[in-house]
Amino acid sequence: MLSLSLGEKLRNWFAEEQPVATARPAKATPTGPDMEHLQSLERRLQSLLAQPQLLSAGRVHMLNFDRLRESLGTAWEDLRDRVHAAADRIINRLIAEQDVQFRTGDGEYIIVFATLNRQAATLVCAKIAEELHRLFLGDPNLGDIKVATAVGLLDGKILYEHASVAELLANIDQTADPGGAEAAAVPAATPLPAEPAAARPPEPRKLQLSQGELAQISTMFRPLWDVGRQVISTYMCTPVRRFPDGSAVEGVAALAAITDPQQLAKINTDTLIDTVEILDELFRNKFRLMVSVPVCFETLAARRTRQEYITVCQSVPDYLRQFLSFEFLRFPAGVPNGRMTELVNEMRPFCRWSFLRVEFRQQSFTSLAGTGLTGLTTLVPSDRAAEARTMEDLNSFVASAERANLRTCVVGVASTSLAIAARAAGTTLIAGDRIGRAEEIPQHMLRFRWQDLFLRDAPR
Amino acid sequence: MPTVLVIDDEDMVRLVLRQFLERQDMEVIEAQDGDEGLRLCRAHRIDLVICDLIMPRADGIGTIMHIRRIAPKMKIIAISGGGRSHAMELLKVAEEMGADHALGKPFTRDQLTAAVAACLPNPTLAPRLR
Numbered sequence: 249m250l251s252l253s254l255g256e257k258l259r260n261w262f263a264e265e266q267p268v269a270t271a272r273p274a275k276a277t278p279t280g281p282d283m284e285h286l287q288s289l290e291r292r293l294q295s296l297l298a299q300p301q302l303l304s305a306g307r308v309h310m311l312n313f314d315r316l317r318e319s320l321g322t323a324w325e326d327l328r329d330r331v332h333a334a335a336d337r338i339i340n341r342l343i344a345e346q347d348v349q350f351r352t353g354d355g356e357y358i359i360v361f362a363t364l365n366r367q368a369a370t371l372v373c374a375k376i377a378e379e380l381h382r383l384f385l386g387d388p389n390l391g392d393i394k395v396a397t398a399v400g401l402l403d404g405k406i407l408y409e410h411a412s413v414a415e416l417l418a419n420i421d422q423t424a425d426p427g428g429a430e431a432a433a434v435p436a437a438t439p440l441p442a443e444p445a446a447a448r449p450p451e452p453r454k455l456q457l458s459q460g461e462l463a464q465i466s467t468m469f470r471p472l473w474d475v476g477r478q479v480i481s482t483y484m485c486t487p488v489r490r491f492p493d494g495s496a497v498e499g500v501a502a503l504a505a506i507t508d509p510q511q512l513a514k515i516n517t518d519t520l521i522d523t524v525e526i527l528d529e530l531f532r533n534k535f536r537l538m539v540s541v542p543v544c545f546e547t548l549a550a551r552r553t554r555q556e557y558i559t560v561c562q563s564v565p566d567y568l569r570q571f572l573s574f575e576f577l578r579f580p581a582g583v584p585n586g587r588m589t590e591l592v593n594e595m596r597p598f599c600r601w602s603f604l605r606v607e608f609r610q611q612s613f614t615s616l617a618g619t620g621l622t623g624l625t626t627l628v629p630s631d632r633a634a635e636a637r638t639m640e641d642l643n644s645f646v647a648s649a650e651r652a653n654l655r656t657c658v659v660g661v662a663s664t665s666l667a668i669a670a671r672a673a674g675t676t677l678i679a680g681d682r683i684g685r686a687e688e689i690p691q692h693m694l695r696f697r698w699q700d701l702f703l704r705d706a707p708r
Numbered sequence: 709m710p711t712v713l714v715i716d717d718e719d720m721v722r723l724v725l726r727q728f729l730e731r732q733d734m735e736v737i738e739a740q741d742g743d744e745g746l747r748l749c750r751a752h753r754i755d756l757v758i759c760d761l762i763m764p765r766a767d768g769i770g771t772i773m774h775i776r777r778i779a780p781k782m783k784i785i786a787i788s789g790g791g792r793s794h795a796m797e798l799l800k801v802a803e804e805m806g807a808d809h810a811l812g813k814p815f816t817r818d819q820l821t822a823a824v825a826a827c828l829p830n831p832t833l834a835p836r837l838r
Binding site: 632635636638639663664665668669671672673674698699702 | 717761762763764765766767768769770773788794795797798801804805
């Protein structure tokens, strides 16, 4: 019988100190399949921990994200779920199937490696910590990030040795075979016998949509009205996802179902390449226009995908870069100023402007001041019955952006009344069905005055 | 007695305008948005329309254009502002699209008096709806 929750048991087992008072309350005792899963996890752990050589082999590690939490400050509360989701994803990618990982607290993980030796295990942990910190903080000081390796038992508690990620990575570099760090990760200990299939928890069934359906993401171009200059000079490249029933969603919503960073990076890269090729062709045909290209946080946050994306950016000829702007999508609210500045600076050589897509209800942008961003894009609600409220919110949104010295681009404007309200509030760029529908190919820059808007037929 | 139609989504603005205009011996009809304003314009003999520009659903400039189509000789004063940074730019557009005068909020009593007097030099003469 599990009288304590598994989390509590594990915490007691692994705790270096008594749980602090701020620890999150224990969840209700799980039942049904959850309980079976936890019991299976406990059996696997007991099987692993029963090995006398396990601790001395340095296969039990603890990762905590105190440094990340400190750096994020008040943004931690907003980002906690994303940090945990990202940590789960990174850990599960880097550990082996027979290894076990579990979260024992707020931003604290235990990883028990079934087969790796201490050096290889610490390398994996250092890599996990490095990736996660890089994802949320950019280039953190790796000397500040610690990995704890269990080295023995004292009074029923596990003793840990702490080392910084910088030290671990440096040591690995010095001791690794000519084959490099990968070679150091070869298991030294005898692998545990594989768990019988019957003892494994049943894999929860997942929705398996056809890849063909997922691949129905295309790119369209929406005219962006520079209302100050009375010209449509920019075409906003927007992802469009089409469903088998003929319906479609556009913009950030088109990417909402995609959680795999690799897939997002591929979509972003393909979009950039397609767009630049179109822009180049139009440019050679004497068309002059700007295009705004979307790129997701996941693509820029991870070093490998960012480098791949930047490699494509570097291949964009100089004469086209002045006609490119980037729109950063899916950035978490509260991304630190330093991280934002770093990413904006990395992209700046390849574009004229950079905009950040934010939630319309977000009303504080002080942390974005001085990051180098040109402005913010936001999608206004399409509910016409709530237009009065939307107009009020537009005023505060634009005022807040202006306080941070950021321009605003309002997307999703479907009525003249909203276009007027957006301009009256001080918005400089407006897009939406009322301005122009999304097209397969962007058009030439064109003069577009208020009169053109009013004289064009529109439903009242 | 001339009849003035005030179209504004803000209750307080309509109330202040009503009090001012009634003191000038004018009859006041109120509408909360452009669609209601157009209905009232068709249903009543109106001498002057005072129309806000920034309103939900049916905006002021579109409303002015519609009124101008159904009553080409109607006198129209566009009003807008309320602290919004680019409202003045829209008042210019309203004049181009058919408003006779434009007043930025907040306007003074004298400014409103001058605009109404310019629109209704002979208050007894009310243009007929087409």
